[in-house]
Amino acid sequence: MAVELARQKVGVVGAGMMGREIGFVFALAGHEVVLTDADPAALDAAMDHSRDLLASGRFGADADLANLTPVADLSAFGDRSLVIEAVFEDAEIKGGVLRELDDICPAECVIASNTSSIPIATLAESLSPARRSRFLGMHFSSPVSRMEFLELISGRETADEVMDFADAIGRDVGKAPTRSADVAGFASNRLLFALLTEAIRLVEEGVATPEDIDATCRLALGHPVGPFRLMDRISNTLVRDVQRILTDAYGARYETGSALEDLIERGHTGRRAGRGWHRY
Ligand SMILES: NC(=O)c1ccc[n+]([C@@H]2O[C@H](COP(=O)([O-])OP(=O)(O)OC[C@H]3O[C@@H](n4cnc5c(N)ncnc54)[C@H](O)[C@@H]3O)[C@@H](O)[C@H]2O)c1
Incomplete structure (x- = not known):
């Protein structure tokens, strides 16, 4: 199917760690992006973050x-x-946003969720x-x-042309789309959480420290970052959710x-907080 991609009008809801960079990559690829967040401070921080990304020089002088x-x-x-929804990983909160979007967006608008784990059918x-x-x-x-x-997930009723559109616009913004069936966690997070939960168990059983497990994954498995540093980046609260x-x-x-829950209770929520499994 030929998909018309020239300068799409894109909306992103949720300007946190994910939404702010989703908005950024679509805008840099030439699409016209509006970005919003329920928390005005998060929206300001997202724009500061976008300016910092540009200043890094990674995206060219123009x-x-x-x-x-x-x-x-x-x-x-x-x-x-x-419109791409990237609010908290909570089915009720996402449901509220989706209901509002359904009312506001034109009938032909494609709505996507960046959920990590909640089935699209739900x-x-x-x-x-x-x-739908x-x-x-x-x-x-x-x-x-x-x-x-970029993992694309079709719900029970998603039209083939909508999957084609998402695939094409994903490639247009520099991604290499894969597909997963609509199961909780999809392929990517079933795989990732098999590693993360085993890493937590190794610490809970006293088999190895977070430092040594991170080093093992880097040095023996060739991972760019170990599971504990990765959890700190994702945020431990999202890992728990x-x-x-x-x-x-x-x-x-x-x-x-209970190691993960204990860590969160002590405020070690991850890199943004300056402390998680590691200190920053
Ligand atoms: N962090 C990751 O590595 C990662 C990776 C892939 C997918 N995701 C998914 O992306 C989504 C967002 O995750 P994140 O890490 O960016 O979270 P985050 O907490 O950094 O950002 C979420 C943002 O949503 C905003 N928000 C909450 N409710 C809202 C509402 N009703 N209307 C508008 N804005 C609202 C919050 O103010 C916050 O700024 C989640 O579904 C998460 O599972 C996260």
Whole structure:
């Protein structure tokens, strides 16, 4: 199917770690992006982050943020052709945002969720039946401006042309799309959490320290970053949220002891907090 990609009108909801860079890469690829967040401070921080990314020089001397507009709410989403939702990993919160988007966005607008783990069929229940064929999962990986990964997930009712559109626009913004069936955690996070939960168990059993497990993954397995540094980057609260969703779906397979919960209770939520499994 030929997909018209010239300068799409894109909206991103949630300007946190993921949404701010999703907005950035679409804007740099020439699409017209509006970015919003319920927390005005998060939106300001996202624009500062985008300016820092540009200043890094990685995107060329001609790159600018002319295509990226922060907006206070969803009222600017009435003319979008693609909207990507990247709010907290919570089915109720996402459901509320999706219901609002369904009302505001044009009928032909494609709505995508960047959920890490919640089945697209579950989220689709928050949308009107007419919208469900235009809803899918577009799961990016952090940092979005560096990682080529984009996992596309079709819900029960997603139209083939919508998958084709997501594939084409994903490639247009520099990603290399893969596909996963619509299972909790999709292929990527079932795989990642097999590693993360085993790493936590190794620490809980006193087999090895986070430092040594990180070194093992780098030196023996060739991973660019070990599982504990990775959890600190993702944020340990999000790791806990996804682990709960996977445990609800698959049972003991993704269960660990209390080490992760204890860490979060002590405020060690990850790199942004300056402390997690490691100190920063
Ligand atoms: N962090 C990762 O490595 C990663 C990777 C892939 C996918 N994801 C997924 O991306 C999504 C966002 O994760 P994140 O790490 O960016 O989280 P984050 O906490 O950094 O950002 C979420 C943002 O959503 C905003 N928000 C919450 N409710 C909102 C609402 N009702 N309306 C508008 N904005 C709202 C928050 O203020 C916050 O700024 C989650 O679904 C997560 O599972 C995260």
